[in-house]
Each structure stands twice: as structure tokens, then as C-alpha cells.
Amino acid sequence: MRYSQYLLPTLKETPGDAEVISHQLMARAGMIRKVAAGIYDYLPLGLRVIRKVENIVREEMNRAGAIELLMPSVVPADLWEETGRWQQYGKELLRIKDRKDTEFCFGPTHEEVVTEIVRGTVNSYRQLPINLYQIQTKFRDEIRPRFGLMRGREFIMKDAYSFDLDDAGASASYEKMYQAYRRIFERCGLKFRAVEADTGNIGGSSSHEFMVLAETGEDDIVSCDACEYAANVEKAELRPSTTLASATQPLVEVDTPNRKTIEEVSAFLKVAATQTVKTLIVQNERKETLAVLLRGDHDLNEIKLCRLLDCNEIEMASEETVQAVTGAPSGFAGPVGLKVRIIADQEVQGLSDYVIGANALDTHFVGANHGRDFAVETFADLRQAQAGDSCPRCEGALEVWRGIEVGHVFKLGTKYSEAMGATVLDDQGQDRTLVMGCYGIGVGRTAAAAIEQNHDANGIIWPMPLAPFQIIISVLNPNAAEVLEAGETLYAQLLERGIEVLLDDRDERPGSKFKDADLLGIPLRVTVGARGLKEQCYELQNRRSGERAMLPMVEAATQLAAQVHSALNAEAGG
């Protein structure tokens, strides 16, 4: 591609609405343009990267035995009504009507559609297992899209769905996808972790998320420093606590004027936060109000609480509710004398003689003990894991990372196949409900995550497998005939060798060309200028390492092609 004839609008300045580095650099490098909140144009350079990711995904899915197809983006409401999701799925589902007022949605995910395909075309266990996938534009009307391609409303996703006769088969299909995903992200040159995850409202029994490690990630994940255990904090189990407490101090009411938070109270009473217990008054969607006790320095994990209570949503009670339930303004809630259900994190069980709210303005208790002073209905694992916690599987300790979720694999079970009557005949001639799995990869998000992990002050540094171009030839003075000709010659030789090369033949000053080359993040830059030509050489610079080398003109194309191929293989290996 000739730069002078390409559409590559680079920006010197960062657009004001771009917050994270990947968004800033994608905008500056002329990869994307915003059309509306969470909706983007993929400009030519951006599309090239998207295609790179797609092709890696496609190759690995095919290798794992999955079959590509393409389902419609616009899906009739009937299908979604079969599974009840037309009602369940909230405002994220973009609902539209056609001219006859028939309802449709723009598909945010395709369990219903694919299940409909399989129920109509797969009738025998002999056709199993089968795994169907597509790479397609999805739409989810997110409440708050942000960070460019990281969380768009419209985005490109690879979604795959496996169908098996039984759980064992489904587990095997799941394992295949898990391994395929590892290969995909390794080939993309990304540092990532596969972590145990919550299944959310897609449903199903177990799942893993593939997290690219990056500070700007929106998820917290934990991993053990000794074994393989890794999980999203939403999901991370904590080791069961077995210690039991016994009281040694009497319950005494103390004044804590204006001290509401754990920090304020523990500082005021000169007690460690670990020796305090906080009482959260919460409500679920059924408007049940209850009190949750946690050690002062711990945080509530709402997902664990939801699971315990068999509800979908937990929120902190309003000030009025707190006042009504505890008889005091928030900040002083405690379990003593409370009339609502009281449940506690398991680690409260091992505490004794702690500080706790007294349900009266500016007052706390010291020397509080459950069992003696109040009763706890249930102890359970309810808190968020944090750095330094013991691993639930071994003697190691947990570390905390930030991650970007680029892929997610689920065991779905029969949730959709049962609702939609997707069955096959087994070898006994009996109807069997198919056991499903589903597997997603955010294509644009993967590209964005790659930038989060691979950039410097000058711009993007693409891993070779994702680079929109593998080599950029910067012709320093295209007005000098012999310089332009030397550039053109190399350009032609590289194209012949199948290398993706961008020829910067613009009539710009050298500085601009170097800045743009760095910004775009092309892994190898060849400078063609009078200086090198005097010695019959091109000059090579590696974007990542900054290393430079003189390449004799006669062997340049061969050497460069070899470097590109070895970089591709290095990053594809492992």
C-alpha cells in the first residue's frame, strides 16, 4: 500500500474524549472514528488489525473442529420468547419493529438462533458433537459504553456454540475451546490469564474468562502464587474458615461522636480494622431487607450474596430504610437487637470481642460477640478476595491483577436446548436434550487490549501477528529520483514475497514520517535515504527494541522477509 494513496488520518493531538491509551492511540493512528457513543467507524488501518485477529481466531476455531457459519443480526422476537429472554433481557437488548410492527431485536448473542438451527437440522447422536461459530457484529445497548473499542455498543464478536449428547461430551467440547482460546491469545502475542468466572445471566454451570493483564482492565482477578488457581474476584472462593470465637470481654457501649466509617471508628478507638465488624443493611429485588456482617477491612461480594439468597440483585438500603431498620442514621448500624435476618461472612465466626455499631447516633459497642449478644442466621463465604488471602486450593497466597476480559467460555447445560426442544435420538432411539456450551471472543476488544499491553510514549508497538502492516518503508526524499526508485524497488520485492508493506511515499519531512511510523506501530521500519544509499544500504529499525541495522540493498528483501516470518512464528509458538 502506498501511504500517499491510502486513507490514514493520523492526529498529533489526542481527541478529548479518549480516556484510555488504546482508545487514544487507535484514534490518533487513524484506526477508528467515533460515530456515536459506543459506535465506531473502522478506518482502513483499524480494519486490517481486526481482520488479523479474526483470522487467528478463525484458524484456531477451525483447527479445534468448529464450523463457521453466519446467522442474522436482526432476530425475530419469537425466538427470544421461546427461552423467556425477551422478557428477562433488560434494556441492553435493542428492540426494533419492522413495517408490519413485528418485533425483532439486534442480536446481542445467538443462543436462540443457533439452537433453532440445530433443532431443525441435527436429529441423530451420530451428528454429534457439533460446534458452530460465527464472527459477526453484535449490538448491546450498554448503559455506559466507554474506552473506544474496549466497550462499544456495537462490536465484533466471535461466538461459538457446542452441542453434545451428554455432560461428558460437553466437558470435552468445553476443554477443546479452552485450549483453542489459549492458542488464540498466545498467537496474538498477549499476556493473559484464564480465570474461573461467574456465569452471569447467560446462565450455565461453569465458565472461564480469558483476561489480558493490563492496568486499565475493568476486572479484578486473583491468582495463586504457588498453584494454577486463578479466578475473577467476583467468583474467587475463599478458604473455609474453621476457627470459632469465645468471648472474654463484656459488651460495652461507647461514644463515637461523628465517627461513621471503619477508618474513623478504628482510629478513634485505637483498634485495628480487623477487630471491627461492619453491618451492611441491604435489599434485594424482592425488597427483602437484611443485615450482612463483614470484618471491617473486608468488602462484600454481591454475587456470592445473591447466590446465597437466590436473588438477582443486591443493593445498599436507602438512608430511610437504614433509619427504619436500625433506628439510627447510617454509619452506626449493628446486629444487636435487629429485627431483620442477620447473615455474616464466615470470617466473622472466628472473631471475638470486636467493635460494632450500636444502632444509635454516635455510638458503637466494644467487646461484641455473636452468639452471646446477637444471633447470626448463617455464616457463609460472602466477601471479596483480596491480595494476600490464602489460596483456596493450596498453601499459596493470592495476588490481585487487573484484567481485560477478551474471551469467555461457558458450560451452558440444557438451559436453551430444553426451553427450545433441541433433542436428538440416541443409540437406543430415545430423545435426548442436547447439552450446550458457548464461547465468545471480543475481536475489537482483543485489538484494544493488545495496544494496552504494547505501546510506548511514541505510539503503538504491534506484535507481528496483529500488525496492520509488517514493514513500513519511509522514503525520506521522494523528490530525489534515485531515492524514490530505491524505495519502490524494495517495495516491489517485499510484495512479491507476500509481505504486508506500507510505502511512505508522501512528500513530508523525515521527522513527520518517523513520528507517524512510530505512532502506527509497524514492527519494522526501513528508512530509504541518501545516507544509506551512498553505502548501497537500507536502514532497518525495530519498533519495539529500537535496534538499528544497515541492510545491503541486494539482500534486503530476503532478510526482511525472513525476519517477518520468524517474528510470526515466534509469537505463534508457545
Place this chain on the structure above:
RNA sequence: CGGGGAGUGGCGCAGCCUGGUAGCGCGCCAGUUUUGGGAACUGGAUGUCGCAGGUUCGAAUCCUGUCUCCCCGACCA
């Protein structure tokens, strides 16, 4: 949706408080001189100041409404 902020040439911003009919930098076009890390000079083009009302002799500026965008929370590839 709750809380915070912002809409002014393609991009980044100033002007608004204290109303008088729009300015700076980058980019763009033409020319001259330049040419190894975002060149200099000269000349030029581009704005119904988000939209709709209102106040006023006069509104980018004040008032009301509305739309959009961004940030913090819930959601997720």
C-alpha cells in the same frame, strides 16, 4: 438511571463571570525557501458558537427547555 463535567471551523482549546456580532494553536489550500525525529515565511479557505424558545435595541455570553458527548457506579466480548 443516580452523581459530576462538556458541547465554539477537521482536531485541541480560549472567549461566557462583567451581552456589542468570534479568536489562538495544529491541520487544510497556494507560493518561496527548506528536507535524517512532527520546518520557516507569505498569502488563503473553512463557524447558522449542539438544537429550540425566551429576555434585550443587540445573545457564543443571561434565562428556560431539549438533545448529544465524556467521567464515576450497575452490565459485559
